[in-house]
Amino acid sequence: MALYPRPRSALIPVLHLAQEQDGYLTEDAMVHIGELLDITAAEVYGTASFYDMFFREPVGRHLISICTNVACMINGAYELVDHAEKTLGIKADTTTADGEFTLEEFECLALCDKAPCLTVNWRFFGPVTNQDFDRLVDDLRAGRLADVVPPHGTLCRVRRTVGLPAQVPFPGREGDPMKKPVRDGDGVGAAAGAPAPPVDKRTPGERVAEGQQPAREGAVPQVDESAAQILGPEGTDTGPTAGGSRAGGGT
Amino acid sequence: MAVTEVEPIVTARLGLPESWTLKTYVDNGGYAGLRKALSMSPGAIKDDMLNASLLGRGGAGFDAGKKWSMLAKGQPSYLVVNADESEPCTFKDHMLIEGDPHQLIEGTAICAYANGVTQAFIYVRGEFALGVERLTAAVNEAYDHGALGRDIFGSGFDLDLVVHYGAGAYIVGEETALLESLEGKRGFPRIKPPNFPAVSGLYGCPTVVNNVETLSYLPWIVINGGSSFSRMGEGVSAGTRLFSLSGHVNRPGNYEFEWAKATFRDLIEHPRLGGGVRNGNQLKAIIPGGASSPWFGPDKLDMALQHDVVQKAGSMLGSGSVIVMDHTTCAVRAAWRIVKFFHRESCGQCTPCREGSGWLEKIMIRIEQGSGREEDLELLLDVCDNISPDITWPPKQTTICVLGPSIPPAIATSLNMFRDEYLVHIKEGGCPFD
Numbered sequence: 068m069a070l071y072p073r074p075r076s077a078l079i080p081v082l083h084l085a086q087e088q089d090g091y092l093t094e095d096a097m098v099h100i101g102e103l104l105d106i107t108a109a110e111v112y113g114t115a116s117f118y119d120m121f122f123r124e125p126v127g128r129h130l131i132s133i134c135t136n137v138a139c140m141i142n143g144a145y146e147l148v149d150h151a152e153k154t155l156g157i158k159a160d161t162t163t164a165d166g167e168f169t170l171e172e173f174e175c176l177a178l179c180d181k182a183p184c185l186t187v188n189w190r191f192f193g194p195v196t197n198q199d200f201d202r203l204v205d206d207l208r209a210g211r212l213a214d215v216v217p218p219h220g221t222l223c224r225v226r227r228t229v230g231l232p233a234q235v236p237f238p239g240r241e242g243d244p245m246k247k248p249v250r251d252g253d254g255v256g257a258a259a260g261a262p263a264p265p266v267d268k269r270t271p272g273e274r275v276a277e278g279q280q281p282a283r284e285g286a287v288p289q290v291d292e293s294a295a296q297i298l299g300p301e302g303t304d305t306g307p308t309a310g311g312s313r314a315g316g317g318t
Numbered sequence: 319m320a321v322t323e324v325e326p327i328v329t330a331r332l333g334l335p336e337s338w339t340l341k342t343y344v345d346n347g348g349y350a351g352l353r354k355a356l357s358m359s360p361g362a363i364k365d366d367m368l369n370a371s372l373l374g375r376g377g378a379g380f381d382a383g384k385k386w387s388m389l390a391k392g393q394p395s396y397l398v399v400n401a402d403e404s405e406p407c408t409f410k411d412h413m414l415i416e417g418d419p420h421q422l423i424e425g426t427a428i429c430a431y432a433n434g435v436t437q438a439f440i441y442v443r444g445e446f447a448l449g450v451e452r453l454t455a456a457v458n459e460a461y462d463h464g465a466l467g468r469d470i471f472g473s474g475f476d477l478d479l480v481v482h483y484g485a486g487a488y489i490v491g492e493e494t495a496l497l498e499s500l501e502g503k504r505g506f507p508r509i510k511p512p513n514f515p516a517v518s519g520l521y522g523c524p525t526v527v528n529n530v531e532t533l534s535y536l537p538w539i540v541i542n543g544g545s546s547f548s549r550m551g552e553g554v555s556a557g558t559r560l561f562s563l564s565g566h567v568n569r570p571g572n573y574e575f576e577w578a579k580a581t582f583r584d585l586i587e588h589p590r591l592g593g594g595v596r597n598g599n600q601l602k603a604i605i606p607g608g609a610s611s612p613w614f615g616p617d618k619l620d621m622a623l624q625h626d627v628v629q630k631a632g633s634m635l636g637s638g639s640v641i642v643m644d645h646t647t648c649a650v651r652a653a654w655r656i657v658k659f660f661h662r663e664s665c666g667q668c669t670p671c672r673e674g675s676g677w678l679e680k681i682m683i684r685i686e687q688g689s690g691r692e693e694d695l696e697l698l699l700d701v702c703d704n705i706s707p708d709i710t711w712p713p714k715q716t717t718i719c720v721l722g723p724s725i726p727p728a729i730a731t732s733l734n735m736f737r738d739e740y741l742v743h744i745k746e747g748g749c750p751f752d
Contacts, residue, residue, distance in 0.1 A: 078502030119486030
């Protein structure tokens, strides 16, 4: 939160943390997040429900999202969905009885050179044949891909370790003028008409600590427990068949 | 017209081992552009950007240097990098974020310095989990290297860079929706005017919004000079450009080459690029610039991949994604899938888009599944006309943003090119390709 000029900007990342903790967004978590960010639970829910990646009911440990947009469709994505439904014994947008897999059709995942492609908990695989799919499901079930594919909800396993205090915007020009200023320094800036960034005497480590802990008392959210799990940059080198490693073949 | 031999700019490091690490980046000339930029005045960099004639690579094709010059004065101002790449069949930014995150960070820092911005955000599409992780790790490394944070490389310039990630919504790629989302709200586009980001953007403050690929060119432009960049290409289509090639080609992928010199045929058939249509099949149609763009038939293959040429011919290069469909493709089904996408991704603010996209999808699927009626073809165009009057190009708009007017082109052009195919679906009561 300390990274952002306004706490509400942290809403989507904090919702991801809640989903990382519980696998989906519980009502409790959304109420807590509202308290933490000084917005109503309805505003939290209203925002969360807009975005495809947030689930408000439990999903499987592995969320399989098959892209069916044009490039994948013309390369057999719907046939892959049919096959996946047979392999898993469920229809798209449902979860297996053992809670292992949720299958969904998804819009373009931006791996169109490896069509048809899919993601498992947002880790990319492609191109995927029917045989590849069955092997993938076996591997996931047996836990053989645990270091590549974290549990559903875990988006970023690298935590930020650095940062400067956020630049506070003109309070009078903010999009939501009814909102009371909640950051130190906001009011000062409003009075002076020229909000200088507050002088920061903390060390980077202290600033980061504030970024990962609730800024105010009395609103300890359950979502922040997961922030304790800090991995170094080496934690990033776990990409599956990532599209990014492919260089442009042009001149 | 040919594919010319020029050194790649934004994909230069992508083949290197661990190209996403600081070590590889610095060993290969990384952060030299930022060091040089910090020794120049911000005004000089902005002037050089105007010389470079770098068109924004996000889709709208607006000159980045001009965009910067429109930034209103006043502190604080912000820089937001649009890394919410979701246009169907566009996958270049995905590659750049995962493959060379430091290049993006360096470009972002140069842009921030030139515009007097001290806080920047990179809004990454939430689905790019690996990209978010690599970028976050790269930002941590860049701070330690002195390329971000306080007193960057001893210049006295401060910049804080936040890696922000979304949660799955195509519309957030629209720049004002991006800002709404970054404020922690639903991704509803804002009405322009008055909400031009350069004047009233993030938290109502002046904001620069640039695309990933656009900013990735900056280190090279600062080192080599804007005129070296604009010497490549043709007119406003200056420099090199990344094209995302997908569909029925032998070698789908992202390819960077000199802009405006090659044709669609070069891109699809050149052995180092697309390598031809798969299985030697016949080409049926191409979608030249993302799902929003009007389709082209094989007759346009020898057209130059050039911004204004394609614009004049009634379509656009948009985000630089070219989708190739061979003769086994059902045009009705492809157009239906595009409409389905827009229906799902309409934010719901404006009636023509919210309702129209749903109606169009229902009509399209009924034709595809064999329950269509001949008068449906006129009905399709009528609904399209309500979303974008006269179905012209560039499209007219009845909605807040351009998502609505992006729906009709696929239907209108496929119907125009393949009317017989639509009629066969209706007369035979099913899809002839099934």
